Amino acid sequence: MLAKRIIPCLDVNAGRVVKGVNFVALRDAGDPVEIAKRYDDQGADEITFLDITASSDDRDIILHIVEACAEQVFIPLTVGGGVRKVEDVRRLLNAGADKVSMNTAAVQNPQLVADASARVGSQCIVVAIDAKQTSPGKWEVFTHGGRKNAGIDAIAWAREVERLGAGEILLTSMDRDGTKAGFDLALTRAIADAVGIPVIASGGVGNLQHLADGVTDGRADAVLAASIFHYGEYTVRQAKEYMRDRGIEVRL
Amino acid sequence: MSTVVVVDYGMGNLRSVAKAIEHVAPEAAVRVSSDAAEIAAADRVVVPGQGAMPDCMRELAGRGLREAVVRAAAEKPFLGICVGLQMLFGHAEEGDVMGLEILPGRVPRFPEAAMKSADGSRLKVPHMGWNRVHQAEAHPLWQGIADDTRFYFVHSYYVEPRDPGLIAGSTHYGIPFTSAVARDNIFAVQFHPEKSAQAGLHLLGNFMRWNP
Numbered sequence: 001m002l003a004k005r006i007i008p009c010l011d012v013n014a015g016r017v018v019k020g021v022n023f024v025a026l027r028d029a030g031d032p033v034e035i036a037k038r039y040d041d042q043g044a045d046e047i048t049f050l051d052i053t054a055s056s057d058d059r060d061i062i063l064h065i066v067e068a069c070a071e072q073v074f075i076p077l078t079v080g081g082g083v084r085k086v087e088d089v090r091r092l093l094n095a096g097a098d099k100v101s102m103n104t105a106a107v108q109n110p111q112l113v114a115d116a117s118a119r120v121g122s123q124c125i126v127v128a129i130d131a132k133q134t135s136p137g138k139w140e141v142f143t144h145g146g147r148k149n150a151g152i153d154a155i156a157w158a159r160e161v162e163r164l165g166a167g168e169i170l171l172t173s174m175d176r177d178g179t180k181a182g183f184d185l186a187l188t189r190a191i192a193d194a195v196g197i198p199v200i201a202s203g204g205v206g207n208l209q210h211l212a213d214g215v216t217d218g219r220a221d222a223v224l225a226a227s228i229f230h231y232g233e234y235t236v237r238q239a240k241e242y243m244r245d246r247g248i249e250v251r252l
Numbered sequence: 253m254s255t256v257v258v259v260d261y262g263m264g265n266l267r268s269v270a271k272a273i274e275h276v277a278p279e280a281a282v283r284v285s286s287d288a289a290e291i292a293a294a295d296r297v298v299v300p301g302q303g304a305m306p307d308c309m310r311e312l313a314g315r316g317l318r319e320a321v322v323r324a325a326a327e328k329p330f331l332g333i334c335v336g337l338q339m340l341f342g343h344a345e346e347g348d349v350m351g352l353e354i355l356p357g358r359v360p361r362f363p364e365a366a367m368k369s370a371d372g373s374r375l376k377v378p379h380m381g382w383n384r385v386h387q388a389e390a391h392p393l394w395q396g397i398a399d400d401t402r403f404y405f406v407h408s409y410y411v412e413p414r415d416p417g418l419i420a421g422s423t424h425y426g427i428p429f430t431s432a433v434a435r436d437n438i439f440a441v442q443f444h445p446e447k448s449a450q451a452g453l454h455l456l457g458n459f460m461r462w463n464p
Contacts, residue, residue: 001369001370001383001384001424002375002379002381002382002383002405002425003381003382003383003402004381005381005382040449043449045381045382045404067267070267070268070271071271071275074268074272074275074446074447074448074449074452074453075404075447075448075449076404076406076444076447093265094265094267095267096265096267096268096271097265098265098268098447120302120303121263121302121303121304122378123302123303123378123380123406123407123408124302124303167378167380167406168380193374195376196374196376196377197376197377197378198376198378198380198381199376219373221376221380221381222381251382251402
């Protein structure tokens with residue numbers, strides 16, 4: 001049986017790992033390659049780098065980080081942030097990324113998802129959806145790191161990116177991100193049930209029960225977390241053992 | 253010094269494959285190449301592959317590498333990965349194209365109707381993530397790797413060999429499917445050993461030591 005995946009996420013700013021709380025206050029948590037390697041050793045199933053570098057001068061730093069990572073870390077690596085063109089996708093894949101995640105650019109130009117998927121294969125294309133609840137049972141897509149409401153229904157957008165050729169959806173609840181209150185399970189489940197491609201749940205993990213809930217109640221194929229791993233509260237291995245003890249299939 | 257060529261036909265993340273081999277065989281000369289002569293001269297050949305089968309077949313032919321790959325599969329230690337496995341077979345449902353027809357069989361897509369887990373929930377396609385590989389036979393490439401070890405997969409199509417004797421490993425995802433095949437000097441896998449942590453590195457190390 002296919003294992004549910006646990007994916008530590010590293011927010012990278014100009015080459016250093018940071019973690020935003022509600023995307024505002026940032027704390028430095030170290031060297032991305034070193035941390036990725038540590039997570040690999042702990043049994044992480046994949047690593048995600050989210051490049052939050054604002055300055056365009058520093059944009060290429062992520063390529064060097066990806067190259068260095070690919071030499072030492074032999075699990076799948078997803079990279080997102082600042083991807084605007086098919087060429088950006090190709091450069092990241094050539095540097096050693098396995099999947100590239102796009103968010104704002106996909107909303108602004110859905111054709112990018114189709115073009116990138118046709119060029120490099122849908123298995124390499126992840127569409128990140130930042131969603132916020134706007135009324136009971138309804139979520140809308142936000143862009144620009146959660147600051148702008150795109151005015152699109154999140155479930156409809158998930159179906160649309162699947163149709164365009166996305167191979168996976170990285171779903172973040174903007175209501176929960178940074179709160180440590182757990183995933184928005186209703187949102188996760190609504191999206192996971194709406195599409196035939198894998199869904200990664202993200203946003204709000206504060207403890208191991210939250211990770212398990214994302215899979216059991218949220219029906220996510222994978223769960224992503226940052227701070228609970230970065231600050232040594234739990235290791236990836238502890239998270240997997242916890243999930244295994246609750247009857248969830250994991251790789252140990 | 254042993255030379256291994258990772259065949260570059262413009263599809264997929266070759267850097268990871270080359271780096272993983274360098275990691276397990278630091279003494280080997282690892283080249284990523286789209287030069288038929290270099291492939292012919294190599295001691296070992298790895299054919300990775302990602303993306304759509306029709307694109308892979310077109311790129312392989314367009315770069316004049318089809319013949320070199322067929323010859324390598326006939327005469328030296330040969331490792332196929334993902335589409336590098338699928339292209340060894342005949343008809344591929346993806347794009348309705350023919351593979352290299354080195355091994356008898358076809359490449360269908362996961363059937364929608366069978367994509368249900370034991371609890372009735374929907375199984376997603378692509379089959380993406382870590383799944384168990386049951387070793388159908390003892391093989392030098394499995395040496396030191398426990399049966400039913402998990403490897404990393406990402407694919408929507410799978411191989412269906414006509415000769416069950418080709419099956420070296422199988423995996424279950426909605427249906428049982430062939431995840432590794434072996435014949436003489438050929439070993440080919442649906443999963444990505446270069447992305448499968450210690451188990452994958454171990455398999456690549458076995459390949460570098462394999463003398464069929």
